[in-house]
Amino acid sequence: MSAVMITRKVRKWEKLPGKNTFCCDGRVMMARQKGVFYLTLFLIVGTCSLFFAFECPYLAVHLSPAIPVFAALLFLFVIAMLLRTSFSDPGVLPRALPEEATFIEMEIEAANGNVPAGQRPPPRIRNVQINNQIVKLKYCYTCKIFRPPRASHCSICDNCVDRFDHHCPWVGNCVGKRNYRYFYMFTLSLSLLTIYIFTFDIVHVVMRSVDNGFLNTLKETPGTVLEVLVCFFTLWSVVGLTGFHTYLISLNQTTNEDIKGSWSGKNRVQNPYSHKNIFKNCCEVLCGPAFPSVLDRRGLMQEDSPASSTSAAPSSSSSSNPMSQTMKTTAPLIPNEHTPDDAKPSIAASAEKSDSPKEEDPPTPQVPPLASPETEADASLAKDKAQ
DSSP, X not given: OEEEXXXXXXXXXXXXXXXXXXXXXXXXXXXXOOHHHHXXXXXXXXXXXXXXXXXXXXXXXXXOTHHHHHHHHHHHHHHHHHHHHHSXXXXXXXXXXXXXXXXXXXXXXXXXXXXXXXXXXOOOEEEEESSSSEEEEEEETTTTEEOOTTOEEETTTTEEETTOOEEETTTTEEEOTTTHHHHHHHHHHHHHHHHHHHHHHHXXXXXXXXXXXXXXXXHHOHHHHHHHHHHHHHHHHHHHHHXXXXXXXXXXXXXHHHHHTTTSSTTOOOOTTOOSOHHHHHHHHHHSOOOOOSSOTTOEEEEEEEEEEOTTHHHHHHHHOHHHHHHHHOSOSSOOTTSOGGGHHHHHHHHHHHHSOOOOOOOOOOOOOOOOHHHHHHHHHHHHHHO
């Protein structure tokens, strides 16, 4: 049995390294830890469902029919921004191919020279100039590349992400160059939706308390009480997160850079990416061009897979089974009425082959059989009687 290599075409997302999961034939890209994302989706859908079920019918009749319409539009926008942030490529950088990694290693060794034993090799960095300022590019030992400016390696997804902001478990994905604007629009619209629902929950309770009393109103609308509690504890975190990212956008800065103090450390290095203008910074981050993905997730590639071949099995089985050979060679030499028609030519050919002269084998000497002791005794007794 021999192994045969079969070449088949597969999608590139099936062979991408890292800790991401893909759905819909590579169109959806998320992190493996998606439990908190499902919780986020459940809280948004559940709270809005209670609002449409308990408050909207009363407010549409006694206040304005535009209240549920605007709430529905805001809800759909929040869900769209959440899914766009969670299901998109945040800007993952492809890892170096084996040939590229070998070439980069050779360049680094040539630049650093021979390092004596026991000494730590120098850090692997490259310097580039951006807006008349030197920026260091760090080497990623996992991806085998020098990361572009503002890129960082996410330990959860195990990928280098361009313009890495942070890994957000609430959306189940990294936030980077390609989905940051959608993440910000999600937090901003979610803040507005939370304030909207919380405000009209209070209005609903106040309007019904005028006729039925406050305690009776709470007993009649338990869903409103649950909505108020969820919105109250969610409001501060969501609004605070939106305000923090608004501050970062105005400075054209990322969360990763702010936590590390990249532009506000002891050296007082200025941010080379800031335009020194809040309006320009916001336009670049929120209204800049949409960057395409560099992964080509749905592209095709060839893969060689081993497969076992059983072509030699019949010959080996026939050679290992002498009975089959005997049955094939012991066919009758003279065809008769019982011989199949398809076998007669082969029989005639075998007969002609048997008539051809062959070398006669030398005669084999016949050895008389050994006489047993009982036979010798009988022979001697017969001789005595004859005498």
